[in-house]
Amino acid sequence: xxxxxxxxxxxxxxxxxxxxxxxxxxxxxxxxxxxxxxxxxxxxxxxxxxxxxxxxxxxxxxxxxxxxxxxxxxxxxxxxxxxxxxxxxxxxxxxxxxxxxxxxxxxxxxxxxxxxxxxxxxxxxxxxxxxxxxxxxxxxxxxxxxxxxxxxxxxxxxxxxxxxxxxxxxxxxxxxxxxxxxxxxxxxxxxxxxxxxxxxxxxxxxxxxxxxxxxxxxxxxxxxxxxxxxxxxxxxxxxxxxxxxxxxxxxxxxxxxxxxxxxxxxxxxxxxxxxxxxxxxxxxxxxxxxxxxxxxxxxxxxxxxxxxxxxxxxxxxxxxxxxxxxxxxxxxxxxxxxxxxxxxxxxxxxxxxxxxxxxxxxxxxxxxxxxxxxxxxxxxxxxxxxxxxxxxxxxxxx
Ligand code: GDP
Ligand code: MN
Numbered sequence: 001x002x003x004x005x006x007x008x009x010x011x012x013x014x015x016x017x018x019x020x021x022x023x024x025x026x027x028x029x030x031x032x033x034x035x036x037x038x039x040x041x042x043x044x045x046x047x048x049x050x051x052x053x054x055x056x057x058x059x060x061x062x063x064x065x066x067x068x069x070x071x072x073x074x075x076x077x078x079x080x081x082x083x084x085x086x087x088x089x090x091x092x093x094x095x096x097x098x099x100x101x102x103x104x105x106x107x108x109x110x111x112x113x114x115x116x117x118x119x120x121x122x123x124x125x126x127x128x129x130x131x132x133x134x135x136x137x138x139x140x141x142x143x144x145x146x147x148x149x150x151x152x153x154x155x156x157x158x159x160x161x162x163x164x165x166x167x168x169x170x171x172x173x174x175x176x177x178x179x180x181x182x183x184x185x186x187x188x189x190x191x192x193x194x195x196x197x198x199x200x201x202x203x204x205x206x207x208x209x210x211x212x213x214x215x216x217x218x219x220x221x222x223x224x225x226x227x228x229x230x231x232x233x234x235x236x237x238x239x240x241x242x243x244x245x246x247x248x249x250x251x252x253x254x255x256x257x258x259x260x261x262x263x264x265x266x267x268x269x270x271x272x273x274x275x276x277x278x279x280x281x282x283x284x285x286x287x288x289x290x291x292x293x294x295x296x297x298x299x300x301x302x303x304x305x306x307x308x309x310x311x312x313x314x315x316x317x318x319x320x321x322x323x324x325x326x327x328x329x330x331x332x333x334x335x336x337x338x339x340x341x342x343x344x345x346x347x348x349x350x351x352x353x354x355x356x357x358x359x360x361x362x363x364x365x366x367x368x369x370x371x372x373x374x375x376x377x378x379x380x381x382x383x384x385x386x387x388x389x390x391x392x393x394x395x396x397x398x
Contacts, residue, residue: 001218002050006097007232008214011191015183018176018210022099024048031073034098035066044099045072049091050237052199052215053083053132059093062101069098092236102210107200108167109133110180112188120148121188123155123181125163129200155181169203176209191229192222241285241304248300250289257282259385260305260314260343262298264289264323272317275374281382284311291322298331303339312392313344313385315377320351329357333364344369344384348377 003011009019023034035043043066047059054060059081061072073096080090107130115122125145128136137144145166147159160181164174180201188196195217202212223230235243245252251266259281263269266288273283285308289301305314318328328349336345348371349357361368369384371377 001220001223001230001233002237003216003218003229003232004048004050004095004234004237005046005214006048006095008196008216009097009211011187011216012183012211012214015187017180017183017187018208019214020044020099020102020210020212022097025073025096025098026077026094028070028073028077031096031098032066032070035069038098038100040100041065042101043069044101045069045076046097046099047076047081047093048095048097049081049083049086049093050234051081051083051086051091053085054081057081057083057086059083094236102202102212103205104200104202104212105205105207106168106203107212108203109136109199110163110184110201111195111197111199112184112193113195115148118148120150121185123147123149123159123163123184125167127167129202133199149185155185170207173203173207173209180209180211187216191216192219192225193217194219241308244307245287245301245304248297248304250287250297250301250304252288252301252304253286254308255283255285256310257284258310258312258389259381260284260287260308260311261317262287262289262301262305262314263317264293264319264328265291268317268319272315272374272378275378276315276382279375279378279382281378281385284308293323293328293331295327295331295334298328299335299338302332302335306335306339306341306343311343312388313346313381315381316345316347316349317374317377318347318349318351318357320349320354320357324352325349325354325357326360327353327357329360329364332368333360333366336364336366336368341367343388344381346371346377346381346384348372348374 006024012019023037025031025034042064045061047054063069076093079093081093082090109126109129111124126143128143145163149155160178164177184196193216197215198211200212202210239254241254259276261272261283263272269286269288276283346369358370371380
């Protein structure tokens with residue numbers, strides 16, 4: 001689960017991490033009123049959407065009058081902001097953060113994440129802030145600094161100095177960086193975060209460090225420990241199908257390809273996606289229907305996959321260990337009868353009661369193709385998706 005910038009900044013404030021003064025508003029009138037509340041003669045208007053790249057997309061504006069704040073608010077509120085991270089449909093803007101502007105001398109990058117390889121929390125820093133950090137890492141990896149925090153001792157002063165000097169900070173600023181890093185580390189652990197990112201962390205013209213942007217992602221598996229954070233969820237920023245899947249207790253992650261995958265077991269789902277890729281296809285989703293699934297859940301899962309317009313073919317890959325393949329077949333048949341299925345479906349059932357399941361599919365009279373091995377299934381579904389894409393293109397031309 002992700003937080004909005006204004007929510008992340010509120011958490012920062014609680015840890016004494018310096019952030020600009022700001023007011024959250026939902027109407028143009030309130031945006032104008034915020035100018036009086038904040039004082040000064042210039043303000044920053046920031047669209048609150050859970051995607052980076054707002055600046056380049058017109059979602060962050062520095063303006064010089066309360067009139068302009070109001071007109072920017074009128075333009076942004078109720079619109080959808082499309083950034084390079086939001087997907088082509090963009091994300092709805094229902095809230096703005098109006099801030100006092102910061103005089104920037106330098107833009108740095110600082111983040112905290114879990115480093116699986118070292119099993120530690122890792123600080124990543126760079127003097128090339130304000131930019132896409134993936135690009136910096138790819139083109140100039142020497143500009144990325146890293147320190148790993150040992151859980152028994154926490155952030156050490158030598159680590160602060162290493163990052164501070166690496167970022168070209170002065171002695172006083174390195175002290176401020178130490179306070180900031182300790183606050184971030186505490187926040188990261190106390191919230192069970194998976195990512196805390198400040199891009200840019202700025203050095204102001206007066207030499208202070210300020211978190212100009214703030215991003216916090218929380219570990220979904222630990223959310224049950226933080227009911228107060230769960231209330232911050234903004235469903236309008238989330239993938240609608242992922243939210244629907246959560247409601248049905250299905251493990252679903254939306255991806256960019258065109259082959260819908262329905263699999264039982266996370267490991268088998270990963271292997272299935274690998275095989276689809278190996279055969280030249282691209283999965284539209286990860287979906288684990290779980291070990292002890294029911295026909296009803298299979299039907300829900302199938303409907304979920306088919307509700308994605310990107311999906312041009314579906315691969316059902318079930319290994320019947322705990323679950324029985326005839327139950328899966330029943331769910332599939334039920335789902336196909338309930339929803340209009342216009343894409344080819346390839347099913348591979350193996351394990352407990354597989355022959356019964358396959359027989360049920362064959363006798364259902366539905367246009368389901370079956371396969372006896374995973375390789376064959378992947379091959380068939382990639383061919384089917386390719387054919388369907390070709391047809392769609394042909395129709396487009398005609
Ligand atoms: P993002 O594009 O979604 O990452 O949004 P950010 O909050 O990082 O803002 C984008 C850019 O806007 C920053 O890198 C800054 O260059 C600029 N910006 C944001 N706030 C201020 C401010 O208070 N003063 C100035 N001068 N620039 C700002
Ligand atoms: Mn940013």
